[in-house]
Amino acid sequence: MTGTMHTLLRLVLADFTERVRRYSFFVTMLAGIYLGYAVNAGYITLVLGDYRGEYNSAWIGTMVALSSAVFISMVGFYIVKNSISRDRTTRVGQILAATPIGKFTYLLAKVASNFLVLSAIVAIEVGAALIFQILGNEGAGVDLFALLLPFTLITLPALALVSGLAVLFESIRALAGGFGNVMYFFLVMALLTIPVAAGVTELDFLFIAGVERSMHDGARAAYPEFKGGFALHAGPRDMGRKTTDLKTFVWDGIDWTGPMVAQRFSWYLVALLLTLLAVPFFDRFDEASAWGMRRRRRRPETAGAADWLAPPPERRNLADRFVTTLTGIPLSSRFGRMLVAELRLMLKGVHILWYLVAVGFIIAGLASPVNVASRELLAFTWIWPVLLWSKMGMREAYYGTAQLIFSAPRIRARQMFAVWGAGAIVAMVTGSGVALNLALSGWWGVFFGMAVGMLFIPALALTFGVWSTTSKLFEAVYVIWWYIGPMNHIPTLDFTGGSSTPESVVVYILLTVACIALGYVGRRRQMSG
Numbered sequence: 001m002t003g004t005m006h007t008l009l010r011l012v013l014a015d016f017t018e019r020v021r022r023y024s025f026f027v028t029m030l031a032g033i034y035l036g037y038a039v040n041a042g043y044i045t046l047v048l049g050d051y052r053g054e055y056n057s058a059w060i061g062t063m064v065a066l067s068s069a070v071f072i073s074m075v076g077f078y079i080v081k082n083s084i085s086r087d088r089t090t091r092v093g094q095i096l097a098a099t100p101i102g103k104f105t106y107l108l109a110k111v112a113s114n115f116l117v118l119s120a121i122v123a124i125e126v127g128a129a130l131i132f133q134i135l136g137n138e139g140a141g142v143d144l145f146a147l148l149l150p151f152t153l154i155t156l157p158a159l160a161l162v163s164g165l166a167v168l169f170e171s172i173r174a175l176a177g178g179f180g181n182v183m184y185f186f187l188v189m190a191l192l193t194i195p196v197a198a199g200v201t202e203l204d205f206l207f208i209a210g211v212e213r214s215m216h217d218g219a220r221a222a223y224p225e226f227k228g229g230f231a232l233h234a235g236p237r238d239m240g241r242k243t244t245d246l247k248t249f250v251w252d253g254i255d256w257t258g259p260m261v262a263q264r265f266s267w268y269l270v271a272l273l274l275t276l277l278a279v280p281f282f283d284r285f286d287e288a289s290a291w292g293m294r295r296r297r298r299r300p301e302t303a304g305a306a307d308w309l310a311p312p313p314e315r316r317n318l319a320d321r322f323v324t325t326l327t328g329i330p331l332s333s334r335f336g337r338m339l340v341a342e343l344r345l346m347l348k349g350v351h352i353l354w355y356l357v358a359v360g361f362i363i364a365g366l367a368s369p370v371n372v373a374s375r376e377l378l379a380f381t382w383i384w385p386v387l388l389w390s391k392m393g394m395r396e397a398y399y400g401t402a403q404l405i406f407s408a409p410r411i412r413a414r415q416m417f418a419v420w421g422a423g424a425i426v427a428m429v430t431g432s433g434v435a436l437n438l439a440l441s442g443w444w445g446v447f448f449g450m451a452v453g454m455l456f457i458p459a460l461a462l463t464f465g466v467w468s469t470t471s472k473l474f475e476a477v478y479v480i481w482w483y484i485g486p487m488n489h490i491p492t493l494d495f496t497g498g499s500s501t502p503e504s505v506v507v508y509i510l511l512t513v514a515c516i517a518l519g520y521v522g523r524r525r526q527m528s529g
Contacts, residue, residue, distance in 0.1 A: 004105060011101070011109035015083060016116045025117070028079050032121035035071055036128025039064050040135070049229025051219050052246045057133055057143035058150075058253030062211060064129040065150035067232060069158040069206050072118055073192070076159070077184050078476035080114040081166040084282075085176065093285035103279045107167050111275050114163035122155050146253050153256065154207050157267035161205050164274030171278035178387040181475040189483065205267055214254045222249035335414055342415075342422040345395065346388050358384060358430050365433025370441040373434045375498040378450065379486035381434065382457065382496060383479070385426050389458060390474045392423050393465025393519065416462065416523050420516065423458025449497020449505045456495050456508050459515035466522035 019025055038044050046052065046063040053059035087093035096106065126148065133142050169175040169184060195203035201210065212230040219226040254260075361381040365373045393416075395401070428435070431450065438447040457478075464474040485493030494500045495508055 007101060008105055008109055008112075011106065012112045012116070015109060015113040019083075019113065019117055020120075025120075028117070028121060029124065031075070032124035035068065035121075036064075036124055036131075039067065039125075039128050040132050045233045047229070047231055047233065047246060048215055048219050049227060050246055051223065051226060051229075052248055053215065053218065053251035054248050055132070056250070056252075057146040059251050060129050060133050061147040062150040062154070062253065063232075064125050064132070065155045066206065066208070066211060068122055068125040068151075069155045070192070070232065072121060072155070073158055073162055073188050073206065074185070074480060075476065076118045076121070076162050077166050077169075077188070078181065078472055080117055080163065081170055081181070081184075082470075082472070083110045083113060084167070084170040088285060097285040103282050103284055104275065106284075107171065107275050107278050107282060108272075110167050110170075111160075111163045111271055114166050115159055115271075118159045118163065119156070122151060122159065125155075126151055149253065149256070153261065153264045154211070157264045158205055160268045160271040161274075164271030168274045168278045168281075171282040173281070178390050178471050178475050181472055182383075182386060182479055185476075185479045185483070202263065207264060210254060210260065215251060218251040219249055223247065335418060338414060338418040339421050342418045343425060346391065346422050346426065350388070354384075361430060362433035365431065365435075366437050367433075368437070370437050370443055373437045374443065374446050374450070374496075375486075375489060378431060378434045378496050378498055379482065381430055382427065382453070382486075383482055385430055386475060386478055387471075388426055389423050389461040389478070390471035391465070392419050392458060392474075393462040393522075394469050394471055395465075397469035413520065416466075416516075416519055420458050420462050420519075423461055424454050427454040427457055445502070446497050446500075449500045449508075451497075452505055452508050452512065453496045456512045456515070459512045459519070463515040463519040463522065466519050 035044075044063070044067050046059075046066070084093070087096065129147055129151075130142070133147060165184065165187075169180045172180070174180070175183065191203065191205055192208075195201065195205075196209050196212075199209070204210070215230065216226070216228060361377070361384060365377055365381060368377055431454065435447060435450060438444075438450065460478070461474045464477065465471065468474075481493065481495070484490060486496045486498060489499040491499050491501045491504050492507070494504070497505065500508070
């Protein structure tokens with residue numbers, strides 16, 4: 001037992017030390033610093049209708065702890081969901097597989113390492129809460145215990161759950177890639193909303209219902225006429241009304257009971273159970289397994305670049321037949337041939353069911369009422385190709401074909417615009433039903449906003465792919481942006497044009513240009529490297 005614990009601690013320390021040296025960890029720290037700044041600048045506020053608590057240690061600690069938990073539960077998964085895949089790619093996993101280290105020990109070490117990485121963000125938020133307490137204190141001095149307790153009982157248990165889910169998703173073949181990244185977002189949104197709405201507090205992993213109940217009791221004690229309300233705002237400081245215009249009351253924090261503390265610490269047990277659940281799915285870097293063989297076939301080391309670029313002779317899918325027809329058209333333009341090639345790469349391997357659903361979206365976009373088609377339906381239509389867009393700009397680095405492709409003369413701009421054009425074609429075709437509906441109905445303002453969105457989405461995907469060399473960054477940012485903006489009809493964040501204003505359309509035009517410029521700079525950096 002002692003030897004196992006020693007091995008586990010060494011694995012955790014080695015993995016955490018390796019991660020903190022990465023560029024991605026630096027970006028993670030910057031994100032944590034910005035979140036702390038947003039709290040201190042008043043961009044993140046916790047209000048109860050027309051009321052709020054005084055900015056004492058308990059209120060500030062709970063507000064920052066809750067906002068950190070929400071942020072990490074949505075974004076932290078994508079930050080840490082790469083530990084196993086990195087060991088697989090760097091071949092460190094194969095070395096570990098030759099040692100007596102068991103599956104459970106290895107996976108538990110990854111969960112613990114994930115937890116430490118996410119805890120580093122929380123450490124920054126603790127400092128931000130302390131600064132906020134010193135600068136904006138409305139109570140009687142700093143109470144470190146009241147300030148730190150919410151982080152201990154609200155934020156850290158949520159980190160354990162996210163860490164366990166990241167390892168579980170990486171261990172299951174179907175969830176290890178982009179599909180799992182998208183599915184996690186819907187899972188965490190369900191965990192954030194359904195338990196609170198249904199009153200199932202046992203599944204409330206952020207303890208939102210408990211915080212709300214305690215704060216409501218404090219507000220009613222000071223103001224019997226209090227009618228309720230609970231909102232964690234993230235946005236401009238004057239969103240709704242200034243917090244200084246709200247009525248205040250003294251709230252001394254949650255009265256934690258034994259069962260409540262036990263319920264919070266039970267999430268560590270859930271993380272442990274998720275680790276156990278991942279064990280039978282984890283292949284322990286067995287290259288002879290079905291997943292290992294599949295990944296080896298995809299690796300450029302096992303086949304030449306020409307073999308990888310060539311379509312398989314057997315079982316050609318709908319995309320292969322479609323693009324083969326396109327390539328049969330005599331194209332005198334080199335850019336045209338490259339555009340077709342990039343479109344072929346983007347659609348390669350797509351199942352016929354994907355096309356059937358896409359056709360369904362096109363028909364529904366044309367047949368639905370124009371107000372429904374331009375909002376909810378278009379938003380759902382443009383979440384469907386997210387896994388196609390997320391591969392833009394990163395294939396060359398992932399498959400090791402950069403030297404082959406970038407050795408051609410005058411290739412940088414031509415190839416980049418071909419990738420962008422292929423992504424725009426996917427957006428245009430999938431959204432064609434809605435676009436035609438808007439044109440027939442004379443909704444030209446929304447039509448123009450949608451056209452800008454067709455260009456912005458692939459530009460964003462291309463830039464993220466070039467600079468991150470992974471698909472995960474776009475999948476995470478796009479899905480969250482899609483939910484906050486188009487799905488909630490926030491004009492400034494609605495890149496589909498359904499709820500946008502003329503001003504926001506201009507902003508997205510500028511963002512598209514900026515993305516293309518950044519992508520070009522990134523390509524130049526890749527080629528010079």
